[in-house]
Amino acid sequence: MFTLLDPPDSPAHDSMVEKKSEFIGDACHVDSLEDALAFVESIREQHPKSRHVAYAAICGGADGRLSERMSDDGEPSGTAGKPILDVLRANGLTDCVVAVTRYFGGILLGSGGLIRAYSTGASLAVKAATRARIVPCRVYRVRLEYAQIGSFQRIAAAVDGEQVSQEFTDRVVIEVSVPMDRAEAFEIRVREAFNAAVVPDPVATLNRPVPL
Numbered sequence: 001m002f003t004l005l006d007p008p009d010s011p012a013h014d015s016m017v018e019k020k021s022e023f024i025g026d027a028c029h030v031d032s033l034e035d036a037l038a039f040v041e042s043i044r045e046q047h048p049k050s051r052h053v054a055y056a057a058i059c060g061g062a063d064g065r066l067s068e069r070m071s072d073d074g075e076p077s078g079t080a081g082k083p084i085l086d087v088l089r090a091n092g093l094t095d096c097v098v099a100v101t102r103y104f105g106g107i108l109l110g111s112g113g114l115i116r117a118y119s120t121g122a123s124l125a126v127k128a129a130t131r132a133r134i135v136p137c138r139v140y141r142v143r144l145e146y147a148q149i150g151s152f153q154r155i156a157a158a159v160d161g162e163q164v165s166q167e168f169t170d171r172v173v174i175e176v177s178v179p180m181d182r183a184e185a186f187e188i189r190v191r192e193a194f195n196a197a198v199v200p201d202p203v204a205t206l207n208r209p210v211p212l
Helices: 033-046 081-090 110-128 146-158 180-193
Strands: 002-004 012-018 021-029 052-060 066-071 096-103 131-144 162-168 172-179 201-211
Touching (some): 002 021, 012 110, 033 066, 033 096, 052 081, 081 096, 096 110, 131 146, 131 180, 146 162, 146 172, 146 180, 172 180, 172 201
Antiparallel strands (some): 052 066, 131 201, 162 172
């Protein structure tokens, strides 16, 4: 899987004109469908005189499940949101949203014309974006003595782990993300290194983007 790295406040952007209607594509990375909806609303605010702002978004995948959402925003059913979603699927994308804004030019395009126009608008935005490969990861929480930190960090680095957070009290609580295909090896190494006194606690899954 892949994702886009462009943030919502600086999305990838491109546009085209089809029979006097302008189609403006904006694409960005999001962490949730709620973030995707917020991005679409921000696009609406930028284009108050536009006729339609259709969109599609895909999120998830670290746990093997994807969530999708789309909207034709008043265009005939299946002529706007679905073509945009198909572009995301065809590119193997997740954790991103594409909005295509239409300024009506006075000439009807018909269903086929609309599908092509929205698909092209989405494709242009995706092409303009910065892509990254997705690495599904499992997040572990580990409680350590201060003297154990160095050994633990070496184990995490050996399996391509990345620290997510840390908390210092009388002990150290570290959260680290580990690629799914190396998670089992990570658990075994930690148990062996600390004679089972330290047990990694799986608490979540996430998608780690790796720039291409």
